[in-house]
Amino acid sequence: MSEVLELLDVSVVRDGRPLVDQVSWSVTEGERWVILGPNGAGKTTLLNIASSYLFPTTGTVQILGEKLGGVDVFELRPRIGIAGIALADKLPPGQTVLRTVLTAAYGMTAHWQESYEAVDEERARAFLDRLGMTEYLDRRFGTLSEGERKRTLIARAMMTDPELLLLDEPAAGLDLGGREDLVRRLGRLARDPYAPSMIMVTHHVEEIAPGFTHVLMIRQGKVLAAGPIEQELTSRNLSRCFGLPLVVERQGDRWTAQGLPLT
Numbered sequence: 001m002s003e004v005l006e007l008l009d010v011s012v013v014r015d016g017r018p019l020v021d022q023v024s025w026s027v028t029e030g031e032r033w034v035i036l037g038p039n040g041a042g043k044t045t046l047l048n049i050a051s052s053y054l055f056p057t058t059g060t061v062q063i064l065g066e067k068l069g070g071v072d073v074f075e076l077r078p079r080i081g082i083a084g085i086a087l088a089d090k091l092p093p094g095q096t097v098l099r100t101v102l103t104a105a106y107g108m109t110a111h112w113q114e115s116y117e118a119v120d121e122e123r124a125r126a127f128l129d130r131l132g133m134t135e136y137l138d139r140r141f142g143t144l145s146e147g148e149r150k151r152t153l154i155a156r157a158m159m160t161d162p163e164l165l166l167l168d169e170p171a172a173g174l175d176l177g178g179r180e181d182l183v184r185r186l187g188r189l190a191r192d193p194y195a196p197s198m199i200m201v202t203h204h205v206e207e208i209a210p211g212f213t214h215v216l217m218i219r220q221g222k223v224l225a226a227g228p229i230e231q232e233l234t235s236r237n238l239s240r241c242f243g244l245p246l247v248v249e250r251q252g253d254r255w256t257a258q259g260l261p262l263t
């Protein structure tokens with residue numbers, strides 16, 4: 001098993017303040033990680049490092065065996081799939097869902113003159129189908145609901161056959177049905193042995209799909225806990241992470257958390 005991601009003593013400092021503070025973390029091939037933490041904790045900053053878009057102020061980062069700073073990021077990036085809100089804003093709203101997914105195969109956000117291979121189109125249709133988007137192939141991306149947009153972005157991220165898949169709050173803004181539908185689909189992906197290693201940022205333990213194996217908890221840029229989910233996703237760790245008394249429970253293969261009542 002090889003390391004997919006390795007951060008050693010990584011800090012990101014802006015305006016004299018560490019957004020990520022001496023983080024050491026490694027993700028091994030096949031693992032599925034959840035990053036949990038309150039608003040402003042540094043979760044997206046960590047994902048931006050993992051996607052090679054942000055270089056740390058200090059420390060070293062290895063992504064898919066390549067050292068950040070010593071590798072051409074344009075060769076590295078196609079090996080990483082990213083589904084996040086920031087990307088959604090960069091995609092042309094007038095482009096169809098199918099085109100939106102297809103353009104990922106060529107590492108671009110809009111389609112110009114490139115001719116797509118039939119095999120690419122088949123792949124795009126297959127990923128969209130797995131995410132329940134078959135009925136929307138010809139719809140314009142900009143007209144999709146938030147849930148439909150998120151599922152399209154995940155299909156898009158899978159297009160390049162990435163070795164590492166990064167999901168930034170995939171269930172944020174979804175209604176209960178939409179969340180549960182997405183969690184089921186992510187669960188299927190997480191348990192697929194051929195699926196890439198995965199890192200998902202979330203605010204809610206209810207959004208952790210079955211099949212996720214590890215959790216990293218971060219608060220004010222510092223890692224509070226990192227390791228196997230059954231070991232680290234405890235009431236104690238979660239309470240420290242979010243800064244109030246919380247009780248976390250496992251129900252079957254899902255998680256729930258509640259604050260303790262005020263006395």
Ligand SMILES: Nc1ncnc2c1ncn2[C@@H]1O[C@H](COP(=O)(O)OP(=O)(O)OP(=O)(O)O)[C@@H](O)[C@H]1O
Nearest residue numbers: 014015019037038039040041042043044045046203
């Ligand atoms: N370029 C920047 N310059 C200064 N501060 C920044 C910059 N980018 C992010 N920050 C700050 O760094 C902190 C961590 O941001 P980050 O987006 O990583 O948090 P997060 O855990 O993803 O938060 P959320 O859950 O709200 O999305 C925040 O306080 C944010 O305001």
